[in-house]
Amino acid sequence: DAGVIQSPRHEVTEMGQEVTLRCKPISGHNSLFWYRQTMMRGLELLIYFNNNVPIDDSGMPEDRFSAKMPNASFSTLKIQPSEPRDSAVYFCASSREGNGYTFGSGTRLTVV
Amino acid sequence: AQSVSQHNHHVILSEAASLELGCNYSYGGTVNLFWYVQYPGQHLQLLLKYFSGDPLVKGIKGFEAEFIKSKFSFNLRKPSVQWSDTAEYFCAVNRNAGKSTFGDGTTLTVKP
Numbered sequence: 001d002a003g004v005i006q007s008p009r010h011e012v013t014e015m016g017q018e019v020t021l022r023c024k025p026i027s028g029h030n031s032l033f034w035y036r037q038t039m040m041r042g043l044e045l046l047i048y049f050n051n052n053v054p055i056d057d058s059g060m061p062e063d064r065f066s067a068k069m070p071n072a073s074f075s076t077l078k079i080q081p082s083e084p085r086d087s088a089v090y091f092c093a094s095s096r097e098g099n100g101y102t103f104g105s106g107t108r109l110t111v112v
Numbered sequence: 113a114q115s116v117s118q119h120n121h122h123v124i125l126s127e128a129a130s131l132e133l134g135c136n137y138s139y140g141g142t143v144n145l146f147w148y149v150q151y152p153g154q155h156l157q158l159l160l161k162y163f164s165g166d167p168l169v170k171g172i173k174g175f176e177a178e179f180i181k182s183k184f185s186f187n188l189r190k191p192s193v194q195w196s197d198t199a200e201y202f203c204a205v206n207r208n209a210g211k212s213t214f215g216d217g218t219t220l221t222v223k224p
Contacts, residue, residue, distance in 0.1 A: 033211065043156075043202070048211050056211065091155055098206050100146050103155040 004104035006092050012110045018080040021107045024073055025094030033101065034067055034077050035091040043091075049075065082111045116205050118215035125193055126223050133188040133218050135203030145186040146204040146212065147177055156202060162186065173197070195224045 005024040013019055025032045034046040047057040049069045057067070064083070069075040079086055087110050093101040119134040137143065147159040160171025167179040177188045186203060200219045206212040 031210070042216055043214055045211065045214075050210065093156075095212075098144055098210065100158040100161050101148075101156070101204075101212065103157070105155050 004092055004094050004102050006090075006104035006107050008107060009105065010108045010110075012112065013082055015083055015111055016081040017111075018078065019082045019086075019109060019111075021077040021090050021092075021109070023075045023077070023092030023104060025075070025092070026102055027073065029094035029096045029102070030072075031095045031097075032069060032075050033093040033095075034075070035093065035103075036088045037091060037106075038088045046077070079109075082109075084111045087111050116203055116213050116215040118201075118203055118218050120218045121216070122219045122221070124221045124223065127195055128192045129222075131188070131190040131193045131197070131220070133201055133203075133220070135186045135188065135215060137184050137186070137203075137205045137213075139205060139207065140184075141207065144206040144212075145177075145179060146206070147171065147175070147186075147188050148202040148204060148214075150200045150202065150217075152199065159188075159201070193220070193222050195222045198222045 007022045031050050033048040036044045046059045047067045048055055052069045065079055067077045089106045089108050091103050091106045093103045095101045115138045117136045145162040148156040149159045150156045159175055160169050162169045162179045170176045175190050177186055179186050198221055200217045202217045203215040204212040
């Protein structure tokens, strides 16, 4: 299994631009999670899906952030418009029925 | 609300020293317990997990953890650390489904 696949690995964008992060979970995993990690705030859960349905989006910072999971093998996290304070590493993780998470390698986002 | 406490934010040890990282959780029901490791610049990886049975679980790289139900604890141990164990360690608790709750993490620095 290739694991959880995230793209891009690195993204540098200008303030105000739209950013789309992508995630392919492990086949058979029914839960998908988006996390953000910074030195200041640590690891933060943004949103999670179960069977492609958003269950808890209380961690989404504001309306500039949105996430979708159109099918079991793909999810996106979009920031529009992006701001410098959005700079962070964004991790996607998947799991099956309360088992441990498998994390992707992350997307390092820099907004200048 | 369920919470996970990791008492030590930063631990510094010399090589060959023994390690114990504390983890306590607040939920009183049936839980699944996990330890994750994040090496510098990498993503979180599952180190070990406990679902049921023998409360002493062994994970990769010589790590083990003991579940003590009466103390709501799941401490991580290693008899002799190596420089390569330098990383951040996260404890997590899951109530058999849905999302896990992560602790704030403990940074371990092993001096050569």
